[in-house]
Amino acid sequence: MSAAVQDAPAAVRVFGLRRAYGPRVVIDRLDLTIRRGEFVALLGESGCGKTTLLRALAGLDPIDGGRIEAPKRPAVVFQEPRLLPWDSLWRNVALGLPAEGAREKAAAALAEVGLGGRLDDWPRNLSGGQAQRVALARALVQQPELLLLDEPFAALDALTRIRMHVLVKDLVARHRPGVLLVTHDVAEAIALADRILVMRGGAIAAEHRPSAPGLPAATRATLLAELGVIDDLKSA
Amino acid sequence: MSQADHTATLALPGLAAAAPAASARRVRVFGPRALLALSWLAPVLLVAVWEVLAQTGYVTPQVLPAPSKVVRTAWRLATTGSLLNDLGTSLLRAAVGFVLGGSIAFVLGILVGFSRLAEALIDRSVQMVRAIPFLALLPLVIVWFGVGEGQKIFLVALGVAFPIYINTTLGIRQVDGKLLELGRVQGLSTAQMITRIILPGALPSILTGVRYSLATAWLALVVAETIGAQAGIGFLAMDAREFLRTDVVVLTIVIYALIGVVADSIARLLERRLLAWHPNFGGATR
Numbered sequence: 001m002s003a004a005v006q007d008a009p010a011a012v013r014v015f016g017l018r019r020a021y022g023p024r025v026v027i028d029r030l031d032l033t034i035r036r037g038e039f040v041a042l043l044g045e046s047g048c049g050k051t052t053l054l055r056a057l058a059g060l061d062p063i064d065g066g067r068i069e070a071p072k073r074p075a076v077v078f079q080e081p082r083l084l085p086w087d088s089l090w091r092n093v094a095l096g097l098p099a100e101g102a103r104e105k106a107a108a109a110l111a112e113v114g115l116g117g118r119l120d121d122w123p124r125n126l127s128g129g130q131a132q133r134v135a136l137a138r139a140l141v142q143q144p145e146l147l148l149l150d151e152p153f154a155a156l157d158a159l160t161r162i163r164m165h166v167l168v169k170d171l172v173a174r175h176r177p178g179v180l181l182v183t184h185d186v187a188e189a190i191a192l193a194d195r196i197l198v199m200r201g202g203a204i205a206a207e208h209r210p211s212a213p214g215l216p217a218a219t220r221a222t223l224l225a226e227l228g229v230i231d232d233l234k235s236a
Numbered sequence: 237m238s239q240a241d242h243t244a245t246l247a248l249p250g251l252a253a254a255a256p257a258a259s260a261r262r263v264r265v266f267g268p269r270a271l272l273a274l275s276w277l278a279p280v281l282l283v284a285v286w287e288v289l290a291q292t293g294y295v296t297p298q299v300l301p302a303p304s305k306v307v308r309t310a311w312r313l314a315t316t317g318s319l320l321n322d323l324g325t326s327l328l329r330a331a332v333g334f335v336l337g338g339s340i341a342f343v344l345g346i347l348v349g350f351s352r353l354a355e356a357l358i359d360r361s362v363q364m365v366r367a368i369p370f371l372a373l374l375p376l377v378i379v380w381f382g383v384g385e386g387q388k389i390f391l392v393a394l395g396v397a398f399p400i401y402i403n404t405t406l407g408i409r410q411v412d413g414k415l416l417e418l419g420r421v422q423g424l425s426t427a428q429m430i431t432r433i434i435l436p437g438a439l440p441s442i443l444t445g446v447r448y449s450l451a452t453a454w455l456a457l458v459v460a461e462t463i464g465a466q467a468g469i470g471f472l473a474m475d476a477r478e479f480l481r482t483d484v485v486v487l488t489i490v491i492y493a494l495i496g497v498v499a500d501s502i503a504r505l506l507e508r509r510l511l512a513w514h515p516n517f518g519g520a521t522r
Contacts, residue, residue: 058421073423082418086436086513095432096422122513138422 008035011071011146011178012057018065019052026052028202030066034178036145039169041181041193045227048199050182054148057180075144075177077152081131083123090119093138109137113167129160136168140175147177151184165191186223198226301483306490309483319472323491326468329385330457333392338449341397342442345404349438350430355405362401370394370452371459383464388457395456396449403445407438440511447503454496 011034019027026049034040044050055061057068058076083092093106103119110116113133123131132152139147149168153161169192172179183189189196190210196219198206206226210219266274283303289295290302297305313319344362347354374391381387411434419429461470469488476484511517 060417060420073421076421078414078418080414082414084415084433084436086439086511087432095419096424096428124513124515142422 008037010034010069011036011038012074012180013069014057014066015069016066017053017056017063017068019049019056019061020064026202027056030203032197032204034146034180036178037172037176039172039179039181039192039194041183041189041196042199043183043186043189043196043223043227044199046184049202050199051150053199054150054180054182057146058148071145073142073144074146074148075139075142076148076150077132077135077139079151079154081123081126081128081135083126083131083134085123088120088122089115089126089134092123092134093141095138097141105141106137109141110134112140112171113137127160129156129164132156132164133167136171140171140177143175144177147172147179149179149181149183151182153188154184161188168192186220186227189223190219196223198223200226298480298482301486305483306486310487310490313472313484313487318467322468322472326457326461326470327495329388329461329468330392330453333389333456334396334449334453336389337393337396338400338446340393341401342404345401346408348401349405349408350434359405362398366398366402370398370456374459374463378463387463388460388465388468391460392453392456395452399448399452400442400445403441403448404438407441407445408434410441411437440507440514440517443503443507443510446506447500450499450503451496454492454499458492 012032014030014032017027017030017032018025030053032053042050042053052061054076056063057070058074059070060076083089084095087095089110090103090106093109094102097105107116107119110119113136115130115133115137123134126134132155135152153164156164165188181189181192193210196208196210197204198208200206208219208223286295286300287303290297290300290305301309310319344358348359348362370391373394377387377390377394381390415433415437416429419433424432458470461468462474465471465474469491473485473488476482476488507517
C-alpha cells in the first residue's frame with residue numbers, strides 16, 4: 001500500500017506556511033505533502049496550531065506567508081456535526097451539490113454510513129455518533145481529493161468512537177482522498193493513520209509510520225514523550 | 237378533620253371518581269384534562285356572576301349590560317345592522333396596514349441584517365424613530381393624512397413595522413456562525429447561503445416579530461378607528477358611546493379581543509408548520 005501511496009498524486013502541498021495572530025506566530029515555515037489515499041494524523045498539544053493549519057488548508061482562514069497547493073474545495077468534518085436542523089438528512093448531505101441527482105447521491109452516501117433508511121428524518125432525532133456519520137456522508141458525497149477531519153470523534157463516547165474509526169478507515173480506503181486528521185488521541189492516530197505528524201512550535205517536529213516495523217507500543221511511548229506527556233522515555 | 241377528608245371536600249363531584257380514596261400523597265387528584273376544565277372554571281364563573289348582578293339590577297345596564305344582552309345585541313347587529321360590514325372594514329384596514337408595514341420592515345431588516353453598510357445608513361434612524369411611542373405620532377399623522385383611510389393604514393403599518401424590523405435583523409445576526417462556515421466549506425453561493433442557511437436560521441425570530449406585530453396592529457387600529465371613522469368596529473364603538481349604548485361598546489371590545497385571539501392562533505399555527513424542525517415549536521409540545 002505504501003508504495004502505491006508514494007506514487008499517487010499529491011492531495012495537498014504546503015510550502016513554508018506562516019500564520020500569525022498579531023505578534024504571536026502560530027505556524028512558522030511549515031512544509032507538508034499529503035498524497036491521495038494517504039491517511040495522515042496530526043498530533044500536538046492544545047494551542048500548538050493544529051487546527052489553525054487545518055483551517056488554513058480548508059481555506060477558512062487567510063495565511064500570512066508561504067503557499068498552499070490544495071484542491072479548490074477540500075471537504076471538512078468538524079468536531080460538531082454542524083447539521084442544518086431545518087433540513088432533512090438527505091438535504092443536509094446534499095448541501096452544495098448540484099440539484100440534479102442530488103437525492104440519489106445523498107441516499108447512496110447515507111447508505112454508506114449505515115443510515116440508508118433515514119433520508120427524510122430530522123437531525124434532532126439522531127444520536128451524536130449518527131449525526132457525525134451524516135457529517136461524514138456530507139463530506140464524502142463531494143468526492144473530495146482532500147478530506148480534513150478536525151477532531152471529529154472527540155465528543156463521542158469510547159465505543160461509538162471505535163465504531164467510527166472502523167467506518168472512517170473503510171470509507172477512506174474506498175474513496176481514497178488524502179486525509180488530514182487533527183486529533184488529541186494518540187491511540188486514534190495509531191489506529192487510523194499511515195503517517196503520524198507531531199506538531200510543535202508551529203512546525204512539524206516529528207514523523208512516524210505506525211505500520212513500519214516496530215511495536216505500536218513503542219510508537220505510542222515515543223509519541224507521548226514527544227507530546228510532553230511522559231518526561232522520561234525510559235519510565236514508559 | 238383528617239387530611240384525606242380535606243382533599244375530598246376540595247375535589248369537585250365529577251372529579252372525585254378519578255381520585256379514589258387512596259393515600260393522599262400518591263394520588264394525582266387532577267389529571268391534565270381536569271386541570272384544563274378547571275382553568276375554564278374561573279372565567280365562566282365570572283361571566284355567570286356578572287350576568288346575575290346585571291339581571292338583579294345591582295349593576296345598571298348603563299354601566300355594564302348583562303352578557304346575554306350583549307349576545308342579543310351582537311345577533312341583532314349582525315342580522316339587521318352593519319356589524320359584518322364594519323368588521324370587514326376593520327379587518328381590511330388591519331390587513332393592508334400589516335402587509336405594507338410588514339413588507340417594508342422585512343426588506344429593511346434583511347438589508348440591515350446582511351450589510352454593515354446598510355446598518356450604518358439605516359439602523360440609527362430607525363432606532364431613533366422607534367423611541368417614539370408610535371401612538372404619540374397620531375396628531376401629526378392626522379395632519380398629514382386627515383382622518384381618512386390613509387391615517388388608519390399608516391398608523392397600523394407604523395405599529396407593525398418595528399417589531400418585524402427588529403426581529404428580522406436580530407434573527408439574521410443570530411444565525412450560527414459555525415453553520416455559515418459550513419456553507420463556505422460546502423461551496424455555497426451567496427444566494428444559496430441566504431436561502432439554505434440564513435433565512436431558515438432567522439425564521440424563528442422573524443415569526444416572533446410577526447406575533448408581536450399582530451398585537452400592535454390591533455392596538456393601532458383601535459386608536460386610529462376612534463377618530464373620524466365612518467365605518468369599522470371603532471366607529472361602531474364611538475357611535476354607541478354617543479347614545480350611551482353600553483351593550484354595543486362592550487360588544488366591540490369583545491370583538492377586538494376575539495380578533496386578537498384568532499390572529500395569535502394563526503401566528504402560532506404558522507410557527508408550528510414552518511418550524512416543525514425546531515424543538516421548541518414543532519412536535520407535540522404544544
